[in-house]
Amino acid sequence: MKKSFDFAPFISSLVAIICGLVIGFIILLVANTKEAVPGFVTILTGSVAHGMKGIGQVLYYATPLILCGLSVGFAFKTGLFNIGGSGQFLMGSFGGVLIGLTCKSLGPMQWVVALLFATLLGALWGAIPGILKAYFNVNEVITCIMLNYIALFWVNMTVKGNTALFNTLRNESKDIPAAATIPKLDFDKFFAGSSVNSGIVIAIIAAIVLYIVLEKTTFGYELKACGFNKVASKYAGINENRSIVLSMLIAGAICGLAGGIMLLSGTGRHIEVKDVIPNEGFNGISVALLGISNPIGIIFSGLFIAYLTAGGFYLQLFHFSKEIIDIIIAIIIYFSAFALIIKMMLTKFANRNQKPEYEVIKEQKARKDAGIAFKDLKVKEE
Amino acid sequence: MQLLYFLIQQTLLFMIPLLITALGGMFSERSGVVNIALEGIMVMGAFTSILFLNFTQGFMSGNLQLLIAIVIAMVTGIVFSLFHAIAAVNLKADQTISGTALNMFAPAFAIFIARIIQGVQQINFNNTFRIVEVPILSKIPVIGDMLFKNSYITTYIGFLILIIATIVLYKTKFGLRLRACGENPQAANAAGISVEKMQYAGVILSGALAGLGGLVFVVPTSTNFNATVSGYGFLAVAVLIFGQWKPKYILLAAFFFGFMKALSNSYASIPFLFELNIQSYIYKMVPYVATILVLIFTSKHSSAPKASGIPFDPMQR
Numbered sequence: 252m253k254k255s256f257d258f259a260p261f262i263s264s265l266v267a268i269i270c271g272l273v274i275g276f277i278i279l280l281v282a283n284t285k286e287a288v289p290g291f292v293t294i295l296t297g298s299v300a301h302g303m304k305g306i307g308q309v310l311y312y313a314t315p316l317i318l319c320g321l322s323v324g325f326a327f328k329t330g331l332f333n334i335g336g337s338g339q340f341l342m343g344s345f346g347g348v349l350i351g352l353t354c355k356s357l358g359p360m361q362w363v364v365a366l367l368f369a370t371l372l373g374a375l376w377g378a379i380p381g382i383l384k385a386y387f388n389v390n391e392v393i394t395c396i397m398l399n400y401i402a403l404f405w406v407n408m409t410v411k412g413n414t415a416l417f418n419t420l421r422n423e424s425k426d427i428p429a430a431a432t433i434p435k436l437d438f439d440k441f442f443a444g445s446s447v448n449s450g451i452v453i454a455i456i457a458a459i460v461l462y463i464v465l466e467k468t469t470f471g472y473e474l475k476a477c478g479f480n481k482v483a484s485k486y487a488g489i490n491e492n493r494s495i496v497l498s499m500l501i502a503g504a505i506c507g508l509a510g511g512i513m514l515l516s517g518t519g520r521h522i523e524v525k526d527v528i529p530n531e532g533f534n535g536i537s538v539a540l541l542g543i544s545n546p547i548g549i550i551f552s553g554l555f556i557a558y559l560t561a562g563g564f565y566l567q568l569f570h571f572s573k574e575i576i577d578i579i580i581a582i583i584i585y586f587s588a589f590a591l592i593i594k595m596m597l598t599k600f601a602n603r604n605q606k607p608e609y610e611v612i613k614e615q616k617a618r619k620d621a622g623i624a625f626k627d628l629k630v631k632e633e
Numbered sequence: 634m635q636l637l638y639f640l641i642q643q644t645l646l647f648m649i650p651l652l653i654t655a656l657g658g659m660f661s662e663r664s665g666v667v668n669i670a671l672e673g674i675m676v677m678g679a680f681t682s683i684l685f686l687n688f689t690q691g692f693m694s695g696n697l698q699l700l701i702a703i704v705i706a707m708v709t710g711i712v713f714s715l716f717h718a719i720a721a722v723n724l725k726a727d728q729t730i731s732g733t734a735l736n737m738f739a740p741a742f743a744i745f746i747a748r749i750i751q752g753v754q755q756i757n758f759n760n761t762f763r764i765v766e767v768p769i770l771s772k773i774p775v776i777g778d779m780l781f782k783n784s785y786i787t788t789y790i791g792f793l794i795l796i797i798a799t800i801v802l803y804k805t806k807f808g809l810r811l812r813a814c815g816e817n818p819q820a821a822n823a824a825g826i827s828v829e830k831m832q833y834a835g836v837i838l839s840g841a842l843a844g845l846g847g848l849v850f851v852v853p854t855s856t857n858f859n860a861t862v863s864g865y866g867f868l869a870v871a872v873l874i875f876g877q878w879k880p881k882y883i884l885l886a887a888f889f890f891g892f893m894k895a896l897s898n899s900y901a902s903i904p905f906l907f908e909l910n911i912q913s914y915i916y917k918m919v920p921y922v923a924t925i926l927v928l929i930f931t932s933k934h935s936s937a938p939k940a941s942g943i944p945f946d947p948m949q950r
Binding site: 278282283332334383387388389390392393394396397398399400401404405407408412526527528533536537540570571572574575576577578580581582584585587588589592 | 669716720724725726727729730731733734735736737738740741742744745746748749754861863864867868870871874912914915917918921922924925928929932933935
């Protein structure tokens with residue numbers, strides 16, 4: 252059987268993006284008619300209009316978006332909804348900060364160990380909903396939401412309670428020393444003035460690794476099989492509980508890695524001791540949906556959302572706040588939820604010359620009743 | 634004793650918005666639609682009604698102003714929740730994703746519009762709504778001190794909603810049909826009930842109550858609205874689960890969560906608790922940990938509505 256590339260999900264992502272942009276533009280028009288057009292143009296072109304710096308910023312913003320998108324998308328493949336990315340991100344941030352501030356003795360290996368520890372904490376935080384789902388049949392969405400808040404309060408408490416980590420004056424974690432930050436790979440010279448660093452390379456490598464795991468290994472096949480049909484997979488000899496736990500564990504690990512990378516970037520990002528959950532995990536959901544949960548697709552959707560975000564940064568020149576970007580992204584997610592409907596409409600459109608199944612059956616019945624031989628019928632295959 | 638009264642009064646302030654919002658969530662989930670957009674709906678309800686308080690301060694005050702704000706909050710909640718209803722009921726979309734989208738939209742929209750209208754994102758209001766003493770009732774010993782001093786009219790509205798919600802859910806035709814749609818929509822449909830209509834009703838009720846919950850959360854605890862309800866919508870989801878989707882348990886869950894919140898805010902002024910030296914973060918964490926534990930222990934006999942979160946498909950009969 253020849254497997255042709257299925258365009259339907261790609262088109263549904265495109266439709267969602269267009270709807271988001273159009274409605275965003277309408278909101279700008281209503282809010283301030285005069286500045287709507289230049290404002291909208293800034294969103295669309297702001298990043299490239301500022302040369303290499305703008306492109307560097309897009310890559311910097313894209314790093315956590317791609318990683319968290321990969322995390323959510325990977326869990327989606329196993330039929331799990333990882334809405335706990337923010338909690339896992341926060342745990343990873345904490346892991347990165349802890350090693351980055353306290354383990355000077357590690358020397359040049361410090362950032363590597365810090366990232367590994369961040370990944371480990373994220374994996375732990377992701378594994379909990381996985382275990383609860385697999386062995387106690389607890390809905391992972393609810394556990395993830397609860398764990399987001401538990402992570403928030405635990406990290407705040409621990410950072411605040413540790414003098415080695417806490418900057419009392421600014422109510423946030425201390426600055427990471429330059430020796431512990433992740434390498435810049437001369438990106439800072441090439442994209443002068445931007446915050447980009449090797450994190451984006453790690454994100455892209457992670458995407459490729461996950462793509463290979465999902466598409467080329469037995470393990471990935473088992474994970475996807477569980478996502479399609481848990482019962483059938485079990486019947487086929489796949490340990491479905493193990494798949495669920497491992498899928499969430501890996502998803503958590505990637506978000507933890509994202510947290511570690513962001514905090515060790517040396518770009519002025521800290522763990523702020525506020526009762527506010529970081530947005531990264533939720534943004535990952537939109538990236539994963541737009542990238543139709545495909546690791547390679549997620550690289551592009553992450554870059555796209557980062558592009559909008561970087562463009563929104565320049566909106567301050569006008570009387571708009573950058574929150575319009577979040578509004579547009581929210582609308583895009585809302586429309587991606589309709590993927591099924593758009594897909595159905597597309598299939599209907601493609602098959603508009605074909606008779607629907609039930610009419611074919613009706614016709615068969617009618618002919619049978621009329622005594623016409625069954626084999627005369629030409630039933631088109633889908 | 635004075636301390637206990639103070640703690641109960643504080644608890645009431647925190648538990649009432651949770652109670653109202655969780656009851657809203659209950660209507661939605663019992664009709665078969667998962668609504669994790671409660672947080673976003675709360676933000677929108679609080680946003681428009683606080684904006685109203687801001688516009689009318691100076692020439693309006695007191696509980697009349699608050700009552701109008703309540704109506705505005707509920708209407709906003711309904712309008713906003715309709716987006717979730719369209720996605721979940723008409724378009725059979727993934728309810729969690731649609732809810733996530735609404736949760737992202739609401740704070741961004743509130744900040745964007747507030748900045749356009751007044752330049753800054755905080756919306757200030759004068760709190761002229763505190764009832765120092767309810768006449769006559771506050772003279773009742775113990776109960777009078779706990780419930781009828783330093784209170785807000787919203788507290789009594791919250792309990793009124795609890796009573797009405799219980800009656801509607803268990804003693805009316807509407808409630809029976811709503812529950813049927815959440816347990817077995819195909820059977821309900823076969824019995825001639827319009828599942829779509831019932832689910833719309835469920836989501837709209839959740840919108841109205843969550844919108845109100847947003848206002849009720851902001852008014853007693855702050856004098857400005859900063860496009861957030863501090864995760865209270867998600868906490869309400871936890872209350873709903875902790876309360877096993879039943880009004881009486883939801884009341885207990887809301888009380889427990891509200892009490893923990895009150896402790897985390899004021900434990901330093903209570904000598905006995907201050908001695909224990911437990912950080913406020915621990916009190917804040919307890920409700921979430923407790924919810925997970927409850928989920929683990931009840932997962933074998935979950936009382937969650939069986940069809941909750943599954944788009945209704947009449948062909949699956």
